[in-house]
Amino acid sequence: MRKLCVVSMFVALFSLSAFAAETGDHPKAEFAAGYQYTHLEGGFNASGFNFAGTANLNSSVGITADFGSSFTSQDGVSYHNYTYTFGPQLALRANKAYTPFVHALIGGDHASAGFSGISATGNGMALLAGGGVDFNFNRYMSFRASGDWMMIHGNGSTSSKNFRMPIGVVFKF
Secondary structure, three states, X not given: OHHHHHHHHHHHHHHHHHHXXXXXXXXXXXXXXXXXXXXXXXXXXXXXXXXXXXXXXXXXXEEEEEEEEEEEEEOOEEEEEEEXXXXXXXXXXXXXXXXXXXXXXXXXXXXXXXXXXXXEEEEEEEEEEEEEEEEEEEOOEEEEEEEEEEEEEEOOEEEEEEEEEEEEEXXXX
8 A cells, every 4th residue: 555655656746747738947956944843653753954955857847856854852862864856856837826736755764862971873765756835036046945754763672643834945946
């Protein structure tokens, strides 16, 4: 069932590009930076930062690299999570005021936890699926609000009830 959902999501993402309007004038690259809120399975809420870069192949399709970080400390336990993911991003540039987008990103995850001088780390796989909206100030800058479902698999376990919400500024070139 899970494989069917993933395949359906990819088909839907790539079908969206057929409906995108070609404006002829689109940024070749975008760089986003900002704050990231993360809700992790188990009830942990964490804050951090997010950086993303997108190389637009045309007005609808781009390749995105996303780097996120979350930090929290609860009950004496310090937790850090880092994701580095890559994949396709589809944007609908039919309106100059805003640009909605969807993406499916896959890559790695590095987590560490510490308590009273004892620490543990682990590496694994990360999968992000979601999207958002860029509210355009002008053709060179916009405000981004987005959300992603996040699955993390590492050390023999899978955590699939995670959500992250990056917000920030996008610079377009």
